[in-house]
Amino acid sequence: MAGDLTFPWARRYDADQLAAFIEDLWGAASGDNDLATLDAIEQAIAEHRPCGSDSTLKCPLTEREVQVLTLLVNGGTYESTATRLGIAPHTVRSHCHKIIDRLGARDRTHAAAIAAHFGWLPGLDIAQVRERVHRKSPQQWQEIHRERAAAMRAQPGTSVDIGPYTSNSGAANVARGIQDGRLDAYQPVGAFTAQATHTGPGRWVVRAHYIGTPTSDPEEVTA
Known part of the structure; x- marks a missing residue:
């Protein structure tokens, strides 16, 4: 079936x-x-279809890129994310471009969906939304x-x-x-x-x- x-x-x-x-x-x-x-x-x-079925795939993002994407997905802006990580806003934007490229995503939202699907964002805060x-x-x-x-x-x-x-x-x-x-x-x-x-x-x-x-x-x- x-x-x-x-x-x-x-x-x-x-x-x-x-x-x-x-x-x-x-x-x-x-x-x-x-x-x-x-x-x-x-x-x-x-938007809901998983980008793959193998949840054991190794995350292609660096630790810093995971931090950046997690903060943005949790509602942060470029400016607030930069402040939290002690870096400049343009550096956050640079990380975003690399994240999108590494994941083969269309944009930042698509990149977040891919990373969330494969469990690469352990700090994702969705409990309150649910x-x-x-x-x-x-x-x-x-x-x-x-x-x-x-x-x-x-x-x-x-x-x-x-x-x-x-x-x-x-x-x-x-x-x-x-x-x-x-x-x-x-x-x-x-x-x-x-x-x-x-x-x-x-x-x-x-x-x-x-x-x-x-x-x-x-x-x-x-x-």
Whole structure:
């Protein structure tokens, strides 16, 4: 049966990793039946797919590079990481370029994902994120969207956060769905603006607000 599975690698995930993967798939699939939604689903899969199956591979990073990447992944900036390590910010950037090159990554985020997958970041601080982020069913998300949309209509121009999401792609796809009117709660098209906002390590929200004409009966636009 394993040979017929689409995501055999996901069966090796722990409960939190599997929940994050499924949640991001739901978020990516919340759009219309078009290529944009397909692209969002493929991106979500690519971000979660392990870069290899051999967790015993020797880490190609130096001790300093591991320190730099760990601090950045834990939410540090170039400046704060430099201060912690007693080096200059431009040196941190230089280390980042070498890390990306050594791991064959596309960017710093991809490098962090590769290193985390192979267990090369023992100082990775994700316990707090796992405690804060609660997984929701599609039905729960629909109810949340209805409530948030009603709150925004009641106070046009006031920003409301929707989430949290565990990946930028999941939050960004929902933000596009809100602006494009692909999510039923946010009608008519163009009545809402939204953008994905990074609020902490492994945590994003969709920050949206209503710019259309207030309605006394929100059900009219969600029916």
